[in-house]
Amino acid sequence: MLEVRNVSRVFGQRTAVDNISFRVDGAQFIGIIGRSGAGKSTFLRMMNRLTTATSGQILVDGKDILALNGAAARAWQSQCAMIFQQFNLVPRMDVASNVLHGKLNSRSTLTTIFNMWPRADILQALDILDRLGIAEQAPKRAEALSGGQQQRVAIARALMQDPKIILADEPIASLDPMNAQIVMDTLKRINTEDGRMVIANLHTLDTARRYCDRVIGLRDGRIVFDGVPADLTTDAAREIYGADESFNEDATSTSLPADKVAHLHVLPMAAQ
Template identity: 65%
Template sequence: MLELTDVTRRFGANTAVDSVTLSIPEGQMVGIIGRSGAGKSTLLRMINRLTGVSGGVISHHGRPVSTLTGRELRSWQRDCAMIFQQFNLVPRLDVVSNVLHGTLNMRSTFATMFNLFPREDILRAISILERLGVAENAPKRAEALSGGQQQRVAIARALMQSPKLILADEPIASLDPLNAQIVMDALKDINEQEGITVVTNLHTLDTARNYCERIIGMAAGKVVFDGRPEELTTEAVRAIYGAGADGEEISESMTSTSLHARGRPADVKAKLTPSGVALESI
C-alpha cells in the first residue's frame, strides 16, 4: 500500500501540490489527469523523491519514504521506477546498455564506472526487450530509435530494476497515436501480468478511461476527483478542467485522443456547454 497523508509541495509562494491524501493498493493501475500545472508531475516526483516534500508523509507498506536519505533512499528509488515523457535515455549508448542502467543502484561503483555487467543481467535485459518488441534494436544507439521505441526501452530499463511500483510521467505525450497505444498496452500488460502498481499521468480522458481502473483528477494542486472511470461524470470533468465561456470546447489534448484504446478507436468528444461538459458521438 502506497499512502500519502496531507502531502504538500511549495515552491516559494506557489503551492504546486496542496494537502493531498491518497491510498493506492498494490497492483492498481491509476491514471492522474488534469490541466498542465495541476501538480501531477510534482506529485509523482515527490513519490519517487526526485522532489522533496514540504509537508505531510509518504509511506509504502508503513515505511516512511518521504524522509529517507542515502542508501535507503537509493533502495526506494530502485523499488519505485520512474518513466519520463522525454525517455531520459543516454542517446549515444546502445539500447541494451541503457536497459542495464536500471541495475546501477545494485552495482558497485567500479562496475558502474567501467560499464561491467554480468552475463545473466545482459540476457535478462535482452529478454525484457524481446517482451516489449524492440530486441532487434539492442545493439543500436538509443538516438537511432523512434520515439515510441525509445519509450519502450525506457520501460525495459524500469523493469530491469525489478520495481514494486512504476511511475510514468506523461509517457505518451510526445508520441503518435499508434506508438501511444503500444506504450499504454505495454504498461497495462506489466500491471496485469506482473501485478506491479502503475501510476501514470495522462493528458487525455479517453486514455485514462480505457486503461486505468482508477482515475485521480487534480486541479490547482488538489485532488478533486478519485474514483472509477464510470464515475467520471460531467460535473467531475468540469471540476478537473474548469469551465470557460458558453460553448467553448475543452482542448483535444485534455479530453480526447486518436489513440485506439485496446484496439478500439475513441468515439466521443467533449464540448463545454453552459450546463457542463457534454460527451458527443463522432
Template identity: 60%
Template sequence: MLTIDRVTRRFGAKAAVEDVSLEVAPGAFVGVIGRSGAGKSTLLRMINRLQEPSEGRILFEGRNVTTLTGADLRDWRQSCAMIFQQFNLVGRLDVMTNVLMGRLNHVGTARALFKLWSIDDRAIALSALEQFDIATLAAQRAESLSGGQQQRVAIARALVQEPKIILADEPIASLDPRNTRIVMDALQRINKHYGITIICNLHSLDIARTYCDRLVGMAQGRIVFDGAPEALTDDAARDLYGIEAGDVLDGHTPVPAPAAQMPSPAFA
C-alpha cells in the same frame, strides 16, 4: 500499500501540491488526470523523492520514505521506478546499455562504469527488450530510435529495476496515436502480468478511461476526484479540465488490443 499523507509542496508562496492524501493498493493502475499545472508531475516526483515535500509524509508498506537518505533512498528509487515524458536515455549509448542502467542498484556503480555486466544482468535486459519487441535494436544507439521505440526502451529499463511501483509522468505526451497505444499496452501488460503498481500521469481522458482502473483528478494542486473511470462523467471532466476540456473530450476512446501473455523474465 502506498500512503500519501497530507503532502504539500510549495515553490515560494505558491503551492504546486496542497494537502494531498491518497492510498494506492498494490497492483493498482491509477491514472492521475487534470489540466496542465494541476500538480500531477510534482506529486509523482515527490513519491520518488526527486522533489521533497514541504509538509506531510509518504509511506510505503508502513515505512516513511520521506525520511530516507543514502543507500536507503537509492533502494527506494530502485523499487519505485520512474518513466519520463522525454525518455531520459543516453543517446550516444546503445539500447542494451541504456536498459542495463536499470540494474545499477543491483550491481553497483563501479561495475556499471566499466561495463562489467554479468551474464544474468544481460539476460534480464534482453528479456525485457524481447517483451517489448525491440530486442533487435539492442546494439543501436538510443538516439537513432523513434520516440515510441525510445519510450519502450525506457519502460524496459524501469522493468529491470525489479520495482514494486512504476511512476509514469506523461509517458505518451510526445507520441503519435500508434505509439501511444503501443506504450500504454506495454504498461498495462506489466501491471496485469507482474502485478506492479502503476501510477501514470495522463492528459488524455479517453486514454485514462481505457487503461486505468482508478482515476485521481487534480486541480490547483488538490485532489478533486477519486474513483472508477466510469464515475467521471463528461460534465465532471469539463469542470476538472476547464478550458482544456475540448482537448481531452474528443469522443474517441481507443480500444486496447488484448494484452499478450508475457514470458516470465529471468528475474521473476
C-alpha cells in the same frame, strides 16, 4: 499498499501540491489527470524522492518513504521506477546498455563506467527487450529509434530495477497515436501480468478511461476527483479542468544473435 497522507509541496509563494490524501490497496493502475501546472509531475517526483515534500507522509507497506535518507532513500528509488515524457535515455549509447543502467544502484561505479556487466544481467536485459517486442534493437544507438521504441526502452530500463511501483510522467505526451497505444498497452500488461502498481500522469480522458482502474483528478494542486473511469463524466471533467475542454481519443519476438552483444563485457564469475 500505498497511503498518501496530507502531502504538500510549496515553491516560494506557490503551492504546487496542496494537502492531498488517498490510499491504494493492491496493484492497481492509477491515472492522474489535470491541466498543466495542476501538480501531477510534482507529486510523482515527490514519490520518487526527486523533489522534497514540504509536509505530509507517503507510506508504502507502512514505511514513510519521505523520511528516508542516504542509502535507504536510494534503495527506495530502485523500488519505485520512474518513466519520463522525454525518455531520459543516453542517446549515443546502445539500447542494451541503456536498459542495463537500470541496475546502476546495485552495481559498482567501475563496472558501469567500462560497460562491464554480469552475464545474468545481460540475459535479463535481452529477455525484457524481447518481452517488449524490441530485442532486435538491442545493438542500436538509442537515438536511432523512434519515439515509441525509445519509450519502450525506458520501460525496459525501469523493469531492470524490479520495482514495486512504476511511475510514468506523461509517458505518451510526445508520441503519435499508434505509438501511444503501444506504450500504454505495454504498461497495462506490466500492471496485470507482473502485479506491479502503475501510477501514470495522463493527458486525455479517453486514455484514463481505457487503461486505468482508478482516476485521480488534480486542480490547482488539490484532488477534485477520485473514482473509477466510469464516473469520469463531462461534469467531472469540467471540475478537473476548470472549463470546457476538447479531448482527443488516443489511437487507439525475436531472439538476438550472440554476436550482437559482443560489445557488452561479461564479468568473470568471481566478479558477479
